Amino acid sequence: MKACFSKSTFQIFTRVIGLGAAIAAPEKGGGQCVEGCPFFKELRLEPYSSRGKMIIARGLAEGVVKPSRELLNAVAACTTCGYCMYKCALQNVDVIIALRAELVRLGYTDPEHERAAKMIANFGNPYSKSLRRFLRLPRGGETLFFAGCSYAQYLPEKLDKIGEVLSRVGGVGWFGPDEPCCGNLLLASGQIDAFVTYGEQVLGKFKEAGVKRIVTACPGCHETFSKEYPKFFDFELEVEHLTRFLAGSVDEGRLLPRGLNARVAFHDPCHLARFSRIIDEPRFIIENVAGVVMVELKHNKLNTICCGGGGGAPIVHPRLTAKIADRRISEAIEADVEFLVTSCPLCEHMLSRSAKRMKTPIQILDIAELF
Numbered sequence: 001m002k003a004c005f006s007k008s009t010f011q012i013f014t015r016v017i018g019l020g021a022a023i024a025a026p027e028k029g030g031g032q033c034v035e036g037c038p039f040f041k042e043l044r045l046e047p048y049s050s051r052g053k054m055i056i057a058r059g060l061a062e063g064v065v066k067p068s069r070e071l072l073n074a075v076a077a078c079t080t081c082g083y084c085m086y087k088c089a090l091q092n093v094d095v096i097i098a099l100r101a102e103l104v105r106l107g108y109t110d111p112e113h114e115r116a117a118k119m120i121a122n123f124g125n126p127y128s129k130s131l132r133r134f135l136r137l138p139r140g141g142e143t144l145f146f147a148g149c150s151y152a153q154y155l156p157e158k159l160d161k162i163g164e165v166l167s168r169v170g171g172v173g174w175f176g177p178d179e180p181c182c183g184n185l186l187l188a189s190g191q192i193d194a195f196v197t198y199g200e201q202v203l204g205k206f207k208e209a210g211v212k213r214i215v216t217a218c219p220g221c222h223e224t225f226s227k228e229y230p231k232f233f234d235f236e237l238e239v240e241h242l243t244r245f246l247a248g249s250v251d252e253g254r255l256l257p258r259g260l261n262a263r264v265a266f267h268d269p270c271h272l273a274r275f276s277r278i279i280d281e282p283r284f285i286i287e288n289v290a291g292v293v294m295v296e297l298k299h300n301k302l303n304t305i306c307c308g309g310g311g312g313a314p315i316v317h318p319r320l321t322a323k324i325a326d327r328r329i330s331e332a333i334e335a336d337v338e339f340l341v342t343s344c345p346l347c348e349h350m351l352s353r354s355a356k357r358m359k360t361p362i363q364i365l366d367i368a369e370l371f
């Protein structure tokens with residue numbers, strides 16, 4: 001373990017990223033992060049925006065703001081979509097996670113996040129006692145597919161499809177039904193000590209399996225393993241996202257997309273585009289689909305907008321996050337597409353529910369369903 005955040009997480013973050021500068025931004029005429037923040041768009045309330053959270057963070061650090069349940073509720077209203085960071089060039093998401101960690105340290109944890117943490121500790125996923133993944137792939141190997149818990153929970157049939165496509169490419173195994181969760185929710189909700197304890201167990205499982213490279217289907221798992229694990233642990237595994245793996249397979253002629261005569265757009269998952277910079281690969285795959293007319297949504301690539309599914313926000317703010325998803329589906333309706341392709345279980349879950357709610361025939365496809 002490289003760092004212990006239990007005593008002074010917040011102070012460490014403030015030192016590392018220069019929180020004073022971040023919070024000075026609004027006084028210097030900043031604020032681009034406010035208008036684009038999906039929560040601010042819905043509520044028009046400053047504490048629910050990124051800038052509001054920066055001000056809360058400073059207030060808490062200086063002792064002029066006292067922790068409370070109300071404060072916790074506002075701080076939980078963030079999907080960690082990174083739009084504010086993209087607009088302001090400050091490490092806003094790191095500050096928000098540090099702020100959540102400080103609230104946890106002070107005894108303020110959202111009960112839903114606490115419940116999810118207990119599920120992860122006891123059952124290896126935040127959803128259910130009996131969650132199991134079933135894939136038609138060989139067990140074990142140096143390159144393993146990491147299915148993640150959200151596909152298994154929300155989209156088991158899409159997981160089947162991913163397994164089938166990977167088996168066509170070959171050379172990829174998987175952990176088996178007891179694959180652990182990456183623990184992203186622990187980190188995103190500020191439960192840092194729990195994340196460190198759990199992450200050590202995950203690393204033990206990787207070691208036991210003799211794995212050298214993992215291919216993740218979920219952008220959250222990808223981000224957690226590739227960017228967060230190395231901050232906390234000695235982590236040397238190669239991490240690749242399924243989208244890049246599939247694009248590489250198409251490029252090498254090992255995989256050919258099926259035909260689809262339709263207007264199609266790609267919804268860039270925030271963590272895939274803004275955090276992992278995987279932007280061209282899904283477009284390369286779609287462009288190789290015979291018959292497709294590809295269009296871009298109003299917000300795309302680095303400027304993508306959130307589906308509402310990340311950062312542990314939907315379990316605290318289900319109605320608000322559903323409205324955030326509806327905003328994204330409205331863009332797909334505006335673009336007059338028949339299929340909205342994406343590459344993230346939470347995006348697919350949030351957007352599918354929104355499409356149903358909005359009574360649009362637009363179908364949400366996983367990138368693997370193009371094969």
Ligand code: SF4
Binds near residue numbers: 033039079081083093
């Ligand atoms: S990360 Fe996204 S949801 Fe969170 S404050 Fe920034 S813009 Fe808002």
